[in-house]
Amino acid sequence: MRPEIERLGGSLIRAVAEANIGRDDVIPLWFGEPDTATPDFIKEAAVRALAADRVFYTQNRGIPPLREAIAAYASGLHGRDIGTDRITVTASGMSAIMLCSQLIVAPGDNVVAVGPIWPNCIETVHVMGGETRIVPLDADGGTGWRLDLDRLMDACDDRTVGVFVNSPANPTGWVMTADDQLALLERCRERGIYVIADEVYIRLAYNAPRAPSFLDIAEPEDRLLAVNSFSKSWSMTGWRLGWLTHAPELGDAFAKLNEYNLASPTTFVQHAGIVAVEEGEPFVESVLERYRRNRDLVVQRLGAMRRVRLPHPDGAFYAFFAVDGVSDSLALAHRLIETAGVGLAPGRAFGEAGEGRLRLCFAAGADTLSRALDRLEPHLS
Secondary structure, eight states: OOHHHHTOOOOHHHHHHTTTTTOTTOEEOOSSSOSSOOOHHHHHHHHHHHHTTOOSOOOTTOOHHHHHHHHHHHHHHHTSOOOGGGEEEESSHHHHHHHHHHHHOOTTOEEEEEESOOHHHHHHHHHTTOEEEEEEOEEETTTEEEOOHHHHHHTOOTTEEEEEEESSOTTTOOOOOHHHHHHHHHHHHHHTOEEEEEOTTTTOBSSSSSOOOGGGTOOTTSSEEEEEESTTTTTOGGGOOEEEEOOGGGHHHHHHHHHHHTSSSOHHHHHHHHHHHHHOHHHHHHHHHHHHHHHHHHHHHHHTSTTEEOOOOOBTTEEEEEETTOSOHHHHHHHHHHHTOEEOEEGGGGOGGGTTEEEEEOOSOHHHHHHHHHHHHHHHO
């Protein structure tokens, strides 16, 4: 086994969750997914595709109708033409992130990333023998998060091949401003560094119709790798379908990488994806409004608990809060399962910058969240 694989860390979120999945006495808020199933109109599209025998191999970069549907959706979302030659369909957003690391990272290279960060993002760099350098956000007066852009660029050197930005961010809910995106893109252009933009939560923003995107400002030939997914906006976490938007000249490379990783994304799932992007706008708007109400509930309730410090999340569906006096978030997460019956993700799972915090996913129903907060209150007040 390669040393890089031996050194990979296991998921601390899974460490908390897997021993407790299925317990009737625990409210599970540890994973980043809703507690409601994929809407029927998407499931029915998959059933129709199966009935029509859409079960054979397809093009490596995805079936043309799905790539066309994604290109049309992205063009409308960003207000500029994004051609199908820039779209590669992937077997999930996570698969897209892995493909990005396979494309640009060689042993000894490094990727600079904004943290705290979902650990899977940086582990793909380690798989390739690269190094990651985490530049943490600052809790801005306890009410939000702030990025020091100069500090981020100072972490780059002549072996830096990429800067990884997840916005809206998991776990913090931070949203990068359009001005910061432009400044970062220009600096990376000057130095020949890729921007890997994980934008899977782009539709889940609470202060604007959607979050700012690098695709709003980038030129087709820029070294931008934009990751998106069907998981969050369309409630399709278990379907494993995503896409990359990239420079046209990278299409052949991503076709090869898809070939050698999986041949092509699952065929009948791709047909469901077409229906999701073409007919799913009312659903996306409805889940955003649901998550906005949930966020307000969680911010109000957690903010009233004496030991809790919670920067307000502006996007995604997580509350990432500190607990006074806590230095071991993993131990606290285990303890809250047994004492409060609520499953949360430990902040340490998102790197050293997350230690002392817990992540609560508020994509569940309001009644479920209220019960969980009732249970947590005696332990956090």
